[in-house]
Amino acid sequence: MRSESAVPASGGGQVQSVARAFSLLEALATADTPLPLAEVAARTGLAVPTAHRLLRTLLDLGVARQLETRDYALGPRLIGLGERATPPLAESARGALIQLEEAAQETANLAVLDGDLVAYVAQVPSRHRMRMFTEVGRRVLPHASGVGKAMLATLPERRVRELLSRTGMPAYTPTSLTTEEELLADLRETRRRGFAIDDGEQEIGVRCIAVAVPGAVPPAALSISGPNARMTDAIVERAVTELTRAAQELA
Amino acid sequence: MRSESAVPASGGGQVQSVARAFSLLEALATADTPLPLAEVAARTGLAVPTAHRLLRTLLDLGVARQLETRDYALGPRLIGLGERATPPLAESARGALIQLEEAAQETANLAVLDGDLVAYVAQVPSRHRMRMFTEVGRRVLPHASGVGKAMLATLPERRVRELLSRTGMPAYTPTSLTTEEELLADLRETRRRGFAIDDGEQEIGVRCIAVAVPGAVPPAALSISGPNARMTDAIVERAVTELTRAAQELA
DNA sequence: TCTCATGATTCCATCATACGGAACGAATAC
DNA sequence: GTATTCGTTCCGTATGATGGAATCATGAGA
Numbered sequence: 367m368r369s370e371s372a373v374p375a376s377g378g379g380q381v382q383s384v385a386r387a388f389s390l391l392e393a394l395a396t397a398d399t400p401l402p403l404a405e406v407a408a409r410t411g412l413a414v415p416t417a418h419r420l421l422r423t424l425l426d427l428g429v430a431r432q433l434e435t436r437d438y439a440l441g442p443r444l445i446g447l448g449e450r451a452t453p454p455l456a457e458s459a460r461g462a463l464i465q466l467e468e469a470a471q472e473t474a475n476l477a478v479l480d481g482d483l484v485a486y487v488a489q490v491p492s493r494h495r496m497r498m499f500t501e502v503g504r505r506v507l508p509h510a511s512g513v514g515k516a517m518l519a520t521l522p523e524r525r526v527r528e529l530l531s532r533t534g535m536p537a538y539t540p541t542s543l544t545t546e547e548e549l550l551a552d553l554r555e556t557r558r559r560g561f562a563i564d565d566g567e568q569e570i571g572v573r574c575i576a577v578a579v580p581g582a583v584p585p586a587a588l589s590i591s592g593p594n595a596r597m598t599d600a601i602v603e604r605a606v607t608e609l610t611r612a613a614q615e616l617a
Numbered sequence: 618m619r620s621e622s623a624v625p626a627s628g629g630g631q632v633q634s635v636a637r638a639f640s641l642l643e644a645l646a647t648a649d650t651p652l653p654l655a656e657v658a659a660r661t662g663l664a665v666p667t668a669h670r671l672l673r674t675l676l677d678l679g680v681a682r683q684l685e686t687r688d689y690a691l692g693p694r695l696i697g698l699g700e701r702a703t704p705p706l707a708e709s710a711r712g713a714l715i716q717l718e719e720a721a722q723e724t725a726n727l728a729v730l731d732g733d734l735v736a737y738v739a740q741v742p743s744r745h746r747m748r749m750f751t752e753v754g755r756r757v758l759p760h761a762s763g764v765g766k767a768m769l770a771t772l773p774e775r776r777v778r779e780l781l782s783r784t785g786m787p788a789y790t791p792t793s794l795t796t797e798e799e800l801l802a803d804l805r806e807t808r809r810r811g812f813a814i815d816d817g818e819q820e821i822g823v824r825c826i827a828v829a830v831p832g833a834v835p836p837a838a839l840s841i842s843g844p845n846a847r848m849t850d851a852i853v854e855r856a857v858t859e860l861t862r863a864a865q866e867l868a
Numbered sequence: 869t870c871t872c873a874t875g876a877t878t879c880c881a882t883c884a885t886a887c888g889g890a891a892c893g894a895a896t897a898c
Numbered sequence: 899g900t901a902t903t904c905g906t907t908c909c910g911t912a913t914g915a916t917g918g919a920a921t922c923a924t925g926a927g928a
Contacts (some may be wrong), residue, residue: 380674380885381914387635388678388694395701404875415919418877420915423631427639428756431731436876438701442729442736443639444752448699451691473750478693481683486691505679552695632913634886654905664888669906671886687905 386412387420391440394430400437407544453478455579455586455616456488462588462612463490469608470601474496477513479585480505482533484514492592498572508551509535512544512564512574517585518549519556520578526553542567561606562587566594573597577609580617589611632738637663638671642691645681651688672789705731706830706837706867707739713839713863716740720859721852723843724749728764730836731756733784743843760786760800761793763815763825766835769800770807771829777804793818812857813838817845824848828860831868839864 393409394401407417424430428443429569459476466488468475476488483505491497508514509530518526527546535544543549556562564574574591590605591597596606644660645652652660658668661833672689675681679694711725717725718741727739734756742748759765760781769777786795794800807813815825825842840846841856 380670380677381634381638382884383632383634383886384638384671384674385678387632387638387785388680395698402875403877414875415877415917416915419631420635422877423635426631427636428731428734428736428754440698442702442731442738442756443754444698444702445707446699447642447691447695447749448697448702449751449753451693451695451699455862456696463795480679480693483679485679487693487696492717500700503679503694504698505693547877596764598702631915655903665904666888666906666908667886 383420386410387424390417390420390424391429391444394438394440400435400439401439402435406438453487455582459488459588459612459616460490462616463488463558466490466588466590466605466608466612467492470590470592470605472590472596472601472605475501475513475589475591477511477517477587477589478582479508479517482508484508484511484517486513494592494596496593498591504573506568507533507536509533510538510564510567512562512568512576512586512591513589515549515552515556515564516562516576516578516587516589519553519562520585521555523550526550537585538568539566541565557613561609564591571595573602575602575605575609577606577613579613582617586616586617622758629636634671637661637667637703637781638675641671642670642680642695644852645689645691646807649717651684651686651690653688657689706833708859710739710839710863710867711741713867714739715743717839717841717856717859717863718743721841721843721856723841723847723852723856726764726840728753728762728768729833730759730768731761733780735759735762735768740853745847747844749842757819758784758787760784761789761815761818761841763813764838764840765809766803766807767801767827767829767838767840769854770804770813771836774801774804777801778815789819790817790821792816812860815842824853826853826856826860828857828864830864833868836854837867839867 381565388550389410393406395514403418403421404414407414410417421430425432429441430438432438433443455478456476463476473491473492474490475486477484477486486501487507488502489500489502491500506514508518530546533551538545543552560577562576564576566572571593571610572591573594574589576587576589579586579588588609590609640661641657644657654669654672657664657672658665661668672681675692676683680692681689682692683689703855706729707727714725714727718852722744724743725741726737728737737752737754740751740753742751757765759769762855781797786800788795794803811828813827817823822844823842824845825840827838827840830837830839839860
């Protein structure tokens with residue numbers, strides 16, 4: 367059996383088959399249409415019989431389902447799990463996110479700090495055709511995202527240093543901050559001005575404005591993000607006002 | 618390694634560790650509070666080191682998360698999966714379900730036919746303290762549920778017979794229908810009166826009124842259910858009116 | 869209706885992988 | 899300071915996951 371790569375979609379894990387199973391689910395989630403077995407196998411890099419056996423298990427569990435065409439899709443069991451995994455904050459932020467998108471016409475996000483990672487828990491996508499793919503559930507390192515920096519700015523420097531020592535500061539783009547001092551300076555600036563800016567630090571060409579929800583435990587933040595061509599000063603100014611108001615209301 | 622029972626929470630599967638992983642998630646979902654390792658292991662019947670290894674994998678994948686107390690809870694990754702697993706119908710039915718609960722003060726459900734099983738995909742729980750545990754994601758056999766019978770009544774008898782030959786007709790309570798003829802008669806009656814009744818056939822003491830969504834593919838149905846002490850004739854009459862109206866609107 | 873091709877499913881020999889008892893370590897209570 | 903409880907790591911074992919090859923559906927094209 368090969369022990370090398372094998373599970374590209376999701377990160378490493380401990381129990382191979384479980385990691386592979388979620389890799390399959392992720393593939394089904396990413397596709398905007400149900401997929402035939404061969405396609406799922408190809409996308410996950412699994413051997414066809416292996417993918418088949420895993421999918422059959424997921425089918426039995428109700429976590430995947432199969433159409434008459436034999437194509438596979440996500441199953442209803444995930445609905446309940448997803449709902450119960452949603453923090454109450456996400457529910458109450460729904461309205462705020464809708465208003466934010468309304469005001470800025472750009473994607474509005476809510477994220478919380480989950481351990482050392484930032485997890486996106488709710489989103490209202492921009493009405494524009496060109497927008498970020500929905501990233502609810504995605505987790506990223508805090509040092510290179512608007513929401514992450516907004517949250518870190520609420521923590522004592524000692525906690526930030528500890529976190530960074532565990533996560534490191536990999537660069538995703540040329541503008542990513544990669545040293546502790548750079549980041550701490552940025553956080554001071556964030557506290558001063560009351561909001562965080564991510565100018566292509568996570569992904570080239572994407573600008574993001576974020577404000578922490580005051581007093582939230584675990585830390586949480588709201589953001590508005592879009593292509594920097596559209597995120598003009600005027601929009602940013604408007605976004606800051608709305609974000610700050612929304613964050614206050616949530617608190 | 619024991620090959621006997623081992624995974625009580627969820628149904629059988631093919632790949633043991635995947636079935637066990639979901640058994641753990643189910644345990645976390647069922648608990649209304651985060652659980653320590655020992656407790657999760659106990660509830661799933663898994664050995665502590667096994668549960669630990671699986672949970673660590675789920676942690677890495679973001680499907681579970683761990684609080685500072687080391688207790689485990691469902692992770693944010695499930696939110697996105699859950700959303701994408703939700704059929705569009707569930708989204709648009711939200712308003713209708715809220716109105717239904719409003720009118721009857723009893724739990725309102727939306728279910729779809731997933732293969733041979735009925736899957737609950739959306740719910741607005743009753744305001745009463747005494748009510749069904751949320752069952753979004755749960756799948757049951759159609760012959761013994763209100764929504765199931767409402768859906769089956771829309772299918773040609775041949776299709777119903779085929780389905781029954783695959784699923785069988787186990788009795789859950791003394792009033793469960795257990796023969797094909799009984800069920801087919803019930804379905805004819807359902808078509809005649811325009812709604813299905815489940816009088817304690819799924820669970821003793823629970824009465825349920827259901828109406829199919831006309832023309833839905835796959836078949837879908839709305840229902841209102843509650844303890845039969847509260848599901849009086851007056852409530853039922855009101856429920857039927859509202860359910861029928863709501864089902865028309867959804868179609 | 870009969871190829872043929874494509875893809876899904878089942879088999880099965882192989883051994884890597886998941887397993888869990890036991891030992892160890894951390895954290896809290898007493 | 900000691901005991902107790904709970905979490906984590908170790909590691910030998912053999913089970914259960916694996917994937918190449920064979921078989922079986924399905925649908926297209928003639």
